Amino acid sequence: xxxxxxxxxxxKRRRDFEDRLKxxxxxxxxxxxxxxxxDTRRAALFVRDDLRASGIAAELIETKRHPIVYGEKLDxxxxxxxxxxGHYDVQPAEPLEPWLSPxxxxxERDGNLYARGATDxxxxxxxxxxxxxxxxxxxxxxPINVKVLIEGEEEIGGxxxxxxxxxxxxxxxxxxxxxxxxxxxxxxAPAITYGLKGLAYxxxxxxGARSDLHSGMYGGAVANPCNALSVILASLKGSDGRILIDGxxxxxxxxxxxxxxxxxxxxxxxxxxxxxxxVTELVGEAGYTxxxxxxxxxxxxxNGLYGxxxxxxxxxxxxxxxxxxxxxxxxxxxxxxxxxxxFQNHVRKVCPPGVTYEIIDHSGAxxxxxSVDSPGVKAASRAIEAGFGKAPVFIREGGSIPVVxxxxxxxxxxxxxxxxxxxxxxxxxxxxxxxxxDFHRGIRASVHLFAELAKxxxxxxx
Numbered sequence: 515x516x517x518x519x520x521x522x523x524x525x526k527r528r529r530d531f532e533d534r535l536k537x538x539x540x541x542x543x544x545x546x547x548x549x550x551x552x553d554t555r556r557a558a559l560f561v562r563d564d565l566r567a568s569g570i571a572a573e574l575i576e577t578k579r580h581p582i583v584y585g586e587k588l589d590x591x592x593x594x595x596x597x598x599x600g601h602y603d604v605q606p607a608e609p610l611e612p613w614l615s616p617x618x619x620x621x622e623r624d625g626n627l628y629a630r631g632a633t634d635x636x637x638x639x640x641x642x643x644x645x646x647x648x649x650x651x652x653x654x655x656x657p658i659n660v661k662v663l664i665e666g667e668e669e670i671g672g673x674x675x676x677x678x679x680x681x682x683x684x685x686x687x688x689x690x691x692x693x694x695x696x697x698x699x700x701x702x703a704p705a706i707t708y709g710l711k712g713l714a715y716x717x718x719x720x721x722g723a724r725s726d727l728h729s730g731m732y733g734g735a736v737a738n739p740c741n742a743l744s745v746i747l748a749s750l751k752g753s754d755g756r757i758l759i760d761g762x763x764x765x766x767x768x769x770x771x772x773x774x775x776x777x778x779x780x781x782x783x784x785x786x787x788x789x790x791x792x793v794t795e796l797v798g799e800a801g802y803t804x805x806x807x808x809x810x811x812x813x814x815x816x817n818g819l820y821g822x823x824x825x826x827x828x829x830x831x832x833x834x835x836x837x838x839x840x841x842x843x844x845x846x847x848x849x850x851x852x853x854x855x856x857f858q859n860h861v862r863k864v865c866p867p868g869v870t871y872e873i874i875d876h877s878g879a880x881x882x883x884x885s886v887d888s889p890g891v892k893a894a895s896r897a898i899e900a901g902f903g904k905a906p907v908f909i910r911e912g913g914s915i916p917v918v919x920x921x922x923x924x925x926x927x928x929x930x931x932x933x934x935x936x937x938x939x940x941x942x943x944x945x946x947x948x949x950x951x952d953f954h955r956g957i958r959a960s961v962h963l964f965a966e967l968a969k970x971x972x973x974x975x976x
Contacts, residue, residue: 517965523648524957531644531957532627532950534564536620538602538636539629545580545603545670554580554666557602561643561664568647570662577674580666584685587646588659594967595659597688597925599917600639600695601668604631605942612944625950632948634941638694638934639664641953645960657968661688672917679924690890691921692963694956696933699909700781704902704955706894707931709809709910710918712844712881714853717874718746718861719837720821727832737868739836740821746871747838749864750814755799755807757814757842759860762853767846767883769810777805780907809910813843839876843912850878879916884928893966894930901959932959 524531543557544550558574558581565572565585572585580603588595607617607630615621620629627637642662649656663686665675679686699705720739727736752758784804788796798807807813821836823829842853858873865871884891886908898906911931918929934956940946 517961520648520652520961521958523652524644524954524961527644527648528954531640532953534644535627535637535640535953536629538564538640539620539627539631540618542607542618543603543631543666544606545667546606551580554603558583558664558666561602564643565646565662568643569650570646570660572662575678577667577678579670579674582666582675582678583662583664585662586660587650587656588661589655590657590659590968593658594689594970595661595687596967597661597663597686597691597921597927598639598642599691599693599921599929600642600664601635601666601672602639602664603666603669604634604636605669607944609944614945617944617946622950626947627950627953628945628947630946632946633935633939634946635668635695637948637953638956641694641934641956642692642960644957645964648957648961649964657964660964661686668917675917676920679920683924686925688925688927690967691918691925691927691929692932693915693918693929694932694934694960695915696911696931697935697937697939698933698952699907701936702904703781704898704904704906704959705909705933706886706891706898706906707911707933708884708886708891708908709846710882710915710931711809711812711910711912712848712850712919713877713879713914713916714842714844714850714857715817715839715876715878716841716854716857717837717839717876718743719835719872719874720746720865721835721870721872722868723832723834726834729830729832732832736832737866738832739869740833742866742869743819743821743836743838745866746861746864747816747840749860750840755797757812759856761856762812765847765849765852766812769806773810774806776908777803777809780805780909808912810845812845812848813912814840815843816840843914844881846881846883848881850880854878877916879914880919882915882918882922882929884930888928889970890928890930890967893970894932894963897962897966898932898959900962901957902955932956932963934959 541557542550543554545554561583562572570585570587575582617630696707720743722737722739799811816838818839822833823831934952
């Protein structure tokens with residue numbers, strides 16, 4: 515059987531694929547809300563049964579919360595093995611008022627499918643399941659070995675997945691992980707994401723007196739935690755956008771010349787970007803373009819502030835504590851544990867007298883960078899060009915996907931980040947959508963990915 519016959523199957527089943535995706539989207543698998551635990555399990559069963567119907571041996575693996583769906587088809591000895599990762603859980607849909615159609619009733623408008631989970635990640639994940647189906651129903655086999663790992667806790671941290679991956683490196687052994695949970699660069703500009711930023715997230719709490727005090731009676735004699743916190747936060751960055759923590763940039767890997775040239779060639783307008791956000795000016799580290807700062811330079815941002823009186827009208831209070839939540843987005847070669855130590859040293863040095871502080875470490879993940887010259891990336895590039903009719907651009911992302919680092923650490927493999935979504939898909943927000951044409955292009959690209967990877971011979975067949 516030729517790949518043209520597999521593609522003919524895709525065309526024949528086009529509407530069936532859309533209807534099947536709508537069935538999955540109707541399941542409100544909100545992993546964060548216990549009231550939806552039964553629905554989340556229904557989504558897991560749906561994915562398992564869909565894999566089984568395609569011809570994949572699939573099972574539910576129970577965890578302390580939501581089950582993991584695992585399946586495999588390992589009938590191609592000597593050929594590469596890929597591990598397809600995705601998640602069937604979704605973010606809460608609230609607030610409901612801005613939705614133009616019910617979030618769990620998939621609705622087509624202007625070539626898009628609107629529903630919670632349409633692009634994050636049910637729609638994108640489903641493209642690979644349908645590619646598997648097309649190969650198996652047409653040829654009875656796959657040109658490569660495939661393992662499938664679909665979890666139900668990505669939106670709540672994925673702790674049980676981390677435990678499962680750590681305990682099962684042989685079961686999950688592969689040559690590449692394939693993830694479609696990102697976006698294209700722009701409409702008509704498919705992309706391979708070869709870099710992700712890391713993350714170091716902290717909560718800084720400054721303590722003063724045992725209780726709130728009258729600001730007239732005690733002001734000027736007792737340190738104000740809000741003032742002290744402001745001093746600390748203001749010390750983190752200079753007016754040129756540089757982070758002022760000693761040693762912060764020591765491990766930063768500079769951008770290669772080819773990367774800066776490729777970023778500059780992308781169809782990106784800083785003025786259009788600024789206007790789309792409704793801001794008066796774009797700011798950031800001096801000496802770098804907006805794309806370079808977003809994708810490949812480390813950042814420091816205050817994500818939340820609290821302290822003192824927040825109600826209506828005045829209250830002359832000297833608060834007993836104040837806090838901030840802040841994140842550092844990291845780039846390749848920066849170690850989150852090292853950043854923690856540097857941050858702690860900086861706070862110790864600049865903290866004003868009369869207060870104490872504590873630092874709570876919320877999360878951390880290393881940055882990821884995949885060689886664009888690897889056989890897997892080259893195969894993915896050819897597959898995307900076949901599926902989308904245009905060669906992909908290579909991009910980085912400012913966000914972090916901890917599971918990608920997990921696969922690198924525990925399985926020792928790179929992840930192919932092949933995003934079919936668009937930047938305006940409103941993932942996590944109201945009126946989330948997925949372009950149906952991109953849904954079908956993604957399936958076709960996945961079909962070709964299997965064929966292109968089959969041309970590669972790994973160093974050791976797994």
